[in-house]
Amino acid sequence: GNPIGFHLRSNSNIVQWQNFVRNRYRKTLFCFARAPHAAIKNDYIGLLLNHCNNASGSCKAMDCTGSRCSKGTSIILQTFL
Numbered sequence: 001g002n003p004i005g006f007h008l009r010s011n012s013n014i015v016q017w018q019n020f021v022r023n024r025y026r027k028t029l030f031c032f033a034r035a036p037h038a039a040i041k042n043d044y045i046g047l048l049l050n051h052c053n054n055a056s057g058s059c060k061a062m063d064c065t066g067s068r069c070s071k072g073t074s075i076i077l078q079t080f081l
Helices: 011-022 044-053 074-080
Strands: 030-034 059-063
Touching: 030 044, 030 074, 044 059, 059 074
Parallel strands: 030 059
Antiparallel strands: none
């Protein structure tokens, strides 16, 4: 399943979402949402989260550890928009 609870059901949903996002003003160049793998030391997800958090405003990161990003929470949309 999708770890962020975001599912588009058809091609028309994808096009509609892309058009919506294209028309939004975004302050950051890159956004990233994911939970690091606790069992893997220095995994790329944890490294990417750290790098993004230190990117001086050009990147927005959301650490999805636990249930922070599950069940359609609005924090995901806030991260990417």
